[in-house]
Amino acid sequence: MNDSRSIRLHYGFRSLVLLLFALYIGHLVQQDALHYYVAPKLARWIRLCPVPLALMALSLGIQALFGKSTLLCDCEHRLPRSGLGSAMLYSLFLFPLLLGFLLPDRSLGSEAAAKKGIALSYIAEEAAEHVKFNAASPYLEEFAELAGKLYAQPVIQVYPEIFSETLGAIDLYKPQFEGKSITVTGFLYQENGKGAKKAFAVSRFLVQCCTADATPLGILLDPATQISLPADTWIEVRGKLHMSFYQGKEVIKIIPDSIVPVPSPSTPYVYTNADSVAAWAEIHESGHVAK
DSSP states (O other), X not given: OOOHHHHHHHHHHHHHXXXXXXXXXXXXXXXXXXXXXXXXXXXXXXXXXXXXXXXXXXXXXXXXXXXXXXXXXXXXXXXXXXXXXXXXXXXXXXXXXHHHHHSOOOOOOHHHHHHHOOBSOOSOGGGGOOSTTOOSSGGGHHHHHHHHHHHTSSEEEOXXXXXXXXXXXXXXTTTTXXXXXXXXXXXXXXXXXXXXXXXXXXXXXEOSSBGGGOEEEEEEEOTTSOOOSOTTOEEEEEEEEEEEEETTEEEEEEEEEEEEEOOOOSSOOBOXXXXXXXXXXXXXXXXXXXX
């Protein structure tokens, strides 16, 4: 068992770690950078975390400074007996915090997409055996209804509020959307392959909870398109949809009429929508401009 002095030091280090976490979350909130790491539904709770973390840090600090020696104990969780062991233990918490404070807050890009593997097909192939916009199963009814609404538009606007649902509906009915005009905004993904001509896509990350579960989604750009922009440039692509093959799979691609650099949006990620049809109607009626 450690002596009371050693236990007080560990209480002090724990208090410091908790306080630093509280400060880091407060820093992200102040810089409006929390959306780079977690989904909005989770961010509203994380914004509150600095308060309980600071209170726990205060409690441990008081115990470290003024707690009675007879009440100090490491019975529940044995503390490291050596200085090296303690340094390794606390570095597991302090090193990520240090990186968080020192590195710039920015959204995921092509490098992360390449590691995760970008998705250019969104619906299981066996689910797409139907005619027109009839759903093969109850699960696909919402996609079928959304596809009908998208098809009726002279130019399909891919709104960020229903980004994944729009791509899913188009992918499900690829033959019907052949030749349709589309406008979509995202970052320029460049494939890191060697030798053959590199593939490009206009992409966004779909986040369910936090960036750890982020999935890169994108639409392939026609390989014949001449693109001189660097990877991760935010672009607005206008063009026409066509069916293509990529790595042995049938996917949709855009033959661009124009590729224009645009500012990075304040919220770079996209999220799932429980009712994409209602969301589309609300966005469309409000005259929203896709970003």
